Amino acid sequence: MFPRLLAASAALLFGAGVVMAQGAKPNDAQIAHIAYTAGQIDIKAAKLALKKSKNKEVRAFAQDMVRDHTAVNQKALALVKKLNVKPEDNATSKSLVQQAQGTEASLKKLNGAAFDKAYADNEVEYHKTVNGALESTLIPSASNPELKELLQTGLKIFQGHQQHAEQVAKSL
């Protein structure tokens, strides 16, 4: 029950961050910061999973997350450099980080199958939330076409992650 609750609360909390982004339309510098931050959070969670989990599926998934989010973030860094945009910290990024710290603290207390389930459930909810934010706020708000395109590619990648996470969660 606890992991489910954890995932649900993570979704609620991440949701709060997204609502804030909708309140004030973010600019490209803020969007870049939010997207990059969201990626870093998932890499950190995956690294924790690689440290704690012994489950083959969970570990493979976590490796996929590190590999893909690192590649997307490298692409994002190269793009902001090219566009001469300096990513700008903002309330949504801060809220994402804060909630992630809470999730991380909860995950750290779990071990074995309980950890695996909580991690996988959280990955489903996290990707759902980030994908929702990309679709409803970040992509429509992005003004630079190259940034918009990268966010759209990101959304496609992360939708795949969400489905992959759902498969992993179901297999546990």
Add this chain to the structure above:
Amino acid sequence: MAPKPYLVATCVIAAFAAPAAAETIRIEMQNLGYSPATVSAHVGDAVEWTNGDFLAHTATARSKEWDVMLLPKKTGRIVLKRPGEIEYYCRFHPNMVGRISVAE
């Protein structure tokens, strides 16, 4: 000088006797998909994937017979050894699925 008749004859025979030349079937990995996703081939043909995405991909047979890992912008190939329907996917992105129909 005209070619000697027997030489021409030898070439013609060789051309008929040789089995159909093996082909290389090229598949692009782009935007998290295989393009084309379905191909037809013959035993002895090679399949060559090129990864056009900025993410790493694999072409992995469901049968586990082969597993080609491709970093961004890289190319990898296999040679088809036997006939049959092969389904393959990307281990990193399980939504990516492709099919090869291999005839004798």
